[in-house]
Amino acid sequence: MSVKMDTTDACDLRFGQVGIACVRVRRVDAAALCDELERRVRAAPQLFSRAAVVLDLSHLLDLPDDGAVDALLEAVRSAGMLPVGLAYGTSETEALAKRMGLPLIAKFRAAYEPASGAAPAPVETAAPRHDAAPPEPIHATPTSGNAPTAQHHAGAVRSGQQIYARDRDLIVTGAIANGAEVIADGNIHVYGSLRGRAMAGAQGDENTRIFVSDFRAELVAIAGHYRVFEQIPDNLEGQSVQCWLEGEKLLIAKL
Amino acid sequence: MTAEIIVVTSGKGGVGKTTTSASLATGLAMAGKKVAVIDFDVGLRNLDLIMGCERRVVYDFINVVHGEATLKQSLIKDKRHDNLYVLAASQTRDKDALTQEGVEKVLDGLSEDGFDYVVCDSPAGIEKGAHLAMYFADHAVVVVNPEVSSVRDSDRILGLLASKTRRAERGEGAITQHLLLTRYNPARVAIGEMLSVKDVEEILGINVVGVIPESENVLTASNNGIPVIVDANSLAGQAYSDTVARILGEERPLRFIDVPKKGFLQRVFGG
Secondary structure, X not given: OOOOOOOOOOOOOOOOOOOOEEEEOOOOOHHHHHHHHHHHHHHOHHHHOOOEEEEEOXXXXXXXXXXXXXXXXXXXXXXXXXXXXXXXXXXXXXHHHHHHOOOEEOOOOOOOOHHHOXXXXXXXXXXXXXXXXXXXXXXXXXXXXXXXXXXXXXXXXXXXXXXXXXXXXEEEEOOEOOOOEEEXXXXXXEEEEEOOEEEEOOOOOOOOOEEEEEEOOOEEEEOOEEEEOOOOOOOOOOOOEEEEEEOOEEEEEEO | OOOEEEEEEOOXXXXXXXXXXXXXXXXXXXXXXXXXXXXXXXXXXXXXXXXXXXXXXXXXXXXXXOOOOOHHHHOEEOOOOOOEEEEOOOOOOOHHHOOHHHHHXXXXXXXXXXXXXXXXXXXXXXXXXXXXXXXXXXEEEEEEOOOHHHHHHHHHHXXXXXXXXXXXXXXXXXXXXXXXXXXXXXXXXXXXXXXXXXXXXXXXXXXXEEEEEOOHHHHHHHHOOOOHHHOOOOXXXXXXXXXXXXXXXXXXXXXXXXXXXXXXXXXXXXX
């Protein structure tokens, strides 16, 4: 080993937002879960094979015991996905995650306990914010109607750039390039081409919408429900559209 | 009087950054400006070849950055133009040998020596070499080919130019961004094999400062160590002359962007 003096830092520690799939468990049945996920992986291997996923147990009436959770995690693994953590639920989930040695990931719209005191900070980004309005408490139900003011970004969002509007709507007057990302806890309005990704309702508000005046998106998501566009449908390409959620379904229609 | 610093950059490799740097620097010198062109591609030096001075490199950019040689010793005078100098990259070092303070010292030194323009030939990528090449710039020439991957990389670079430069950090106003479309082939655009000028301008949201047609003369000129702008008979050379004039503030219409019409004899005899 050569001893080389290097004065630069050994690493940079940064917060960023990454898309991550969430496995919402509806019943504690490891075999059924494995079958189901295997089917998904086979259907879209590029999307799901070795995809990092978080396990969301908040839809179960009672938190399963450690053995059952282990079995569920193993089921995810054997289906070809990589479980990297548990989604935030209650303090019991937190204790469970600790016992499992897994990180707890702040999940979109988990049933935070009002009594649990400090809510976990949402995933922070390095995106510039235009003003410093105090963020609303996380466990207040985020509805777009009473969000402070919208965050406005004038000009293009270039490939590799990321804009995040916390607790509010985002308005972009300019094009969003391929490989660029705009994220808002509220609605997103784009007056320009959307060629990159747009994610509304990042804290889980399923009533948020995305409005685009020239639709060519790679991906749109609302409250974690997303659609990717390998091929943009002819009737939507270049049109003014809006995207909204109906139940679990992300719908897109011309305006 | 401080020198205007122009970075020639692209993100993607092989799109014509060095060819452009050589022709831009030569064109500015032909317009009577005192110009230095610096090769920031440490470890893969090419500019000296295209400028035809590879056998005259004694000291290089890294030697000056590290204080092992003076600017005067390292600047290579162009054989065609008295007011044009080349600062070659080191082939034996890598990009970590560059430091921000060192680069600043060299650029300040060139300003003091009365240079009007410093052209920085950036390496491909967005790592240290490319970052330092753009960091001190006042103008940027973003070289783009009419194909999707090059356009996307240029978009990334345009974003970095707006945020990761000294001007941006100090809030001194944005860098002037010039988009230069190279390797343009109107015939292939016409049949839909290449993006058009309009496509590229639309995707990137800025207008082009020049369009350089794809031309055999570019390769020949490079191999002979002559910047293609010197060849006034070649279309690429003429297009570079137009581009330099536009960067200097002159208005000139875009040329060579339509499929050339066949002349009467060509139509009769085929051609």
